[in-house]
Amino acid sequence: MKTPHPTRGARTIAFISGKGGVGKSNISLNFSLELIRRNKKVVLFDLDVGMGNINILLGLQPKNTIVDLFNEQLSIIETIEKGPEGLAYIAGGTGLSRFLEMKQADKDFFYEQFELLTEMYDYIIFDMGAGITETSLFFILAADECMVVTTGEPTAITDAYSMIKQITSNGGTMPIHLILNRARSQGESTTLKQLQKVIRQFLQIEVYPLGLIPEDKHVVQAVIRQIPYSIFNEKAPAARSIKQITESYLHNETDITLTDKPAFLKKIKNLLRGKL
């Protein structure tokens, strides 16, 4: 086991979207790799229950999933798999959707395991499924920050808006960032600004556009080869953009969130007791 991170504990970031297939898994994976390249300790948590595919994007077969935490009484450390460049990831499992019904003893164990994770890593990245389920809402509301991924399609934009509305109406107050994937021109940054304006006007909250990732054929090739696109071709337009997005995220990080102790743990505790 690694020495616990001595300072503030991990920051948790949930990658979410209203519409499916917009690029969350690819973005959360390559964002995680970019953080690692900047000497951050990262664990990527595949929480797309039933449709998890981080392992497919990595061409790896996980030995354990998070569900084994309860079924096999494994510690969270035993569920961590190793990916490229020292990436740690945890595969989700289909049984996770029932986890909110678990017994108090299991909830306490789950909490302790997450506490351990926040001590070991600088970042815990959640790759969520599209839309909101009861279980995904739990993890989204517990997260310190959300990255909402959309494409420029009106349907994806509308669904991103609905997603943010659902988070706020369920009491979520974490900073929310926007990423527009599969952009066909730089002009699509206007779409993000418009979405930001609509959210400000109708939901009375501020969200932060982080940037665009272009439509890039290297992404499709990398997915087929089962290699993260920032490893497959670091000069590819999408790889360059994810690098910029990570840099801009890290640059603005302290401006947006200033937590000393992981608020995440406090929120998990409250959510497990059924209140936020």
Ligand SMILES: Nc1ncnc2c1ncn2[C@@H]1O[C@H](COP(=O)(O)OP(=O)(O)O)[C@@H](O)[C@H]1O
């Ligand atoms: N920037 C991009 N350029 C081209 N194709 C992309 C891009 N991002 C994603 N894709 C395509 O979209 C598919 C779905 O991406 P994925 O990350 O699995 O989405 P999600 O996790 O949101 O369901 C990928 O397999 C790839 O074919």
Ligand SMILES: [Mg+2]
């Ligand atoms: Mg996905």
